[in-house]
Amino acid sequence: MELLKVSGVSVAFDNRMILQNLEFGPLYAGTVTALLGSNAAGKSTLLRRMAGELGGKGKVEVAGQVVESWPVCHCNRPGHVPQDISMRSSLRVFEAVLLASKQGSGWVVDDEEMDAVTRMLQTLGIQALADRELSALSGGQRQLVSIAQALVREPRVLLLDEPTSALDLQNQFEVLELLCRLARERAMCVVLAVHDINHALRFTDHVVVLHQGRVEAAGPPLEVLTPALLEKVYGVRTRLEHCSQGEPFLVVEQSVRAGEAQPVTMGEAR
């Protein structure tokens, strides 16, 4: 089932074009898509636009309607887990996830809603944190809580900005596996901005690669993530290997800037 489509989307900040006439999709229920691109390529900006939090030209459609037309508490309004999660609140983890689950639906809490929060904390392995204040959490713990807050609302489209950036190796693997499983079980369309190409290869069905404000390529990871594309977009030489279980993974051999004594840029000047 088609869930998400991006047509002619452009976004500018201070008269500087960040995204130009982006077209991709439809993305389907039950799939996971990686949004790729170098630093400052516009991944977070696109996720905010897809979440209906940012204006601009073009349209983002969820289930056939422009995203802004869905009420904030409707399941067709995308869930969005941003990159920077500040949690200075004195709320406790259980309360924060419960509050997220109630968004816009009144303040009476029944047993089923309490159970759903408990199950969600268990699913993410953070039930031991239930009684801890948000402000006392580590970066990785905050990231897991914010994923729990998004998932407990059961959105049909879930947008996550570098959701494993603060997680250790085990949590990275488990969270990405969980997102794949929930995408299939709940017929959800998951889109995640990631920097780790191997995560895209291993855990996603589809990739969209941003470069210089445009969609450079989109499609199945193994078809799109060729050494030529990675050299053009990221400026690195790579080779594809297969592990003993047959899973493909990329090895970065060198930066094509190596030895050229160029300054480190943040995307725009490449």
Ligand SMILES: Nc1ncnc2c1ncn2[C@@H]1O[C@H](COP(=O)(O)OP(=O)(O)OP(=O)(O)O)[C@@H](O)[C@H]1O
């Ligand atoms: N609110 C804003 N006002 C002005 N410029 C912005 C704003 N938000 C983002 N930008 C600019 O838009 C460009 C894209 O930023 P964005 O955060 O979308 O990139 P990104 O691909 O997510 O980068 P990274 O991988 O480094 O997180 C950058 O040049 C950034 O400075």
